[in-house]
Amino acid sequence: MxxxxxxxxxxxxxxxxxxxxxxxxxxxxxxxxxxxxxxxxxxxxxxxxxxxxxxxxxxxxxxxxxxxxxxxxxxxxxxxxxxxxxxxxxxFSRSVSEILTLFEKSIPVEFQKRCLFLKDMSSIEQTKILGLNKKYLPFALNRDYSMPLVFDGSKELVNEFTVLLKKIGMKLHEGGRIYNICDDCxxxxxxxxxxxxxxxxxxxxxxxxxxxxxxxxxxxxxxxxxxxxxxxxxxxxxxxxxxxxxxxxxxxxxxxxxxxxxxxxxxxxxxxxx
Ligand SMILES: [Mg+2]
The missing domain is CATH 3.40.50.1000 (HAD superfamily/HAD-like)
Structure with missing residues (x-):
């Protein structure tokens, strides 16, 4: 070969x-x-x-x-x-602002409330969750196509949330530390x-x-x-x-x-x- x-x-x-x-x-x-x-x-x-x-x-x-x-x-x-x-x-993806608009319009409020977006957290919380040196935080948060979050809820609720996202053509990805809401990629x-x-x-x-x-x-x-x-x-x-x-x-x-x-x-x- x-x-x-x-x-x-x-x-x-x-x-x-x-x-x-x-x-x-x-x-x-x-x-x-x-x-x-x-x-x-x-x-x-x-x-x-x-x-x-x-x-x-x-x-x-x-x-x-x-x-x-x-x-x-x-x-x-x-x-x-x-x-x-x-x-x-x-x-292959829609922009992060298009994804956010669709999320706010189509996901039930009780699930929206469980999504603790990293962009809304303090830099101390962001650093802790991502395990990153503060210097590298802006690089991690400068996202073009996805919204990282911590989900406040059981595994069952995560599964329900995944189904809701799928219905509007989006995905929930599970990484090593956080979840990400992304387009259907x-x-x-x-x-x-x-x-x-x-x-x-x-x-x-x-x-x-x-x-x-x-x-x-x-x-x-x-x-x-x-x-x-x-x-x-x-x-x-x-x-x-x-x-x-x-x-x-x-x-x-x-x-x-x-x-x-x-x-x-x-x-x-x-x-x-x-
Ligand atoms: Mg990995």
Missing amino acids: KSSQILIFTDLDGSLLNHNNFEFREIKDFILNCIKNGIKIIPNTSKTKSEIQVFLDQLGHNLPFVVENGAAVHNLDLVHTNFKFKNNSLV SKGKAMTTLIEKLKNEFNFNTHTIVIGDSPNDISMLNLSDQPCIIPLPNKKNLCYLNDKKIIRATQSAPQGWEEVVRASLKKINFQLQG
Whole structure:
């Protein structure tokens, strides 16, 4: 298999970045070596464009990436040099103001009251919930396509709320720390669109490795050739997924990320050089 055909779609928080301190220093050289070997790494995350930019600056390498749970893909020319799109991006979502208007108009008030939006909280609360350094808060809150919140209610009420959102064409995504109200997008849909375009427009066949840790990663894990799950420290995650293909890391992020990539490449006899 040619290295250019391997695509790694990866969640960031808890999958590539350490769940507690968002560090990835230990595997930075390994990531850069994968890229050097022609493997395309595509972050596919609930993070915003500006948050991903912070990650790319730390990595010191530009990558294509999917923002806000499948809402848009940026840097498409890095997926394929012949991809020509306006702003080098594809957008699959309505804007956050359109989503908010629809939410206020169509969701019953008793459910609206249970949604504690991060945008309405103090910076101390925001910092605590997101576990972020204050410096990075503005990047996390500068959202184009989704509204992060804490839901005040039982799991049953969350399920009811999910159904209500679905009726108006929206979704509730569960991340490692918070919920997000989004348009009818998913990490999996964005990934599939890219793969189909590569196949149909350039006859470019792919082998996809997907790495995730949370329910909002299931849509892309299910669509991958090689699903990989990273354990969260002190929390059981995605234990109910039992596809035999799944590779589960024994270590949490970032080391677990390197572990599953090495195991995935070994399975297809791909030798990393350097
Ligand atoms: Mg995650």
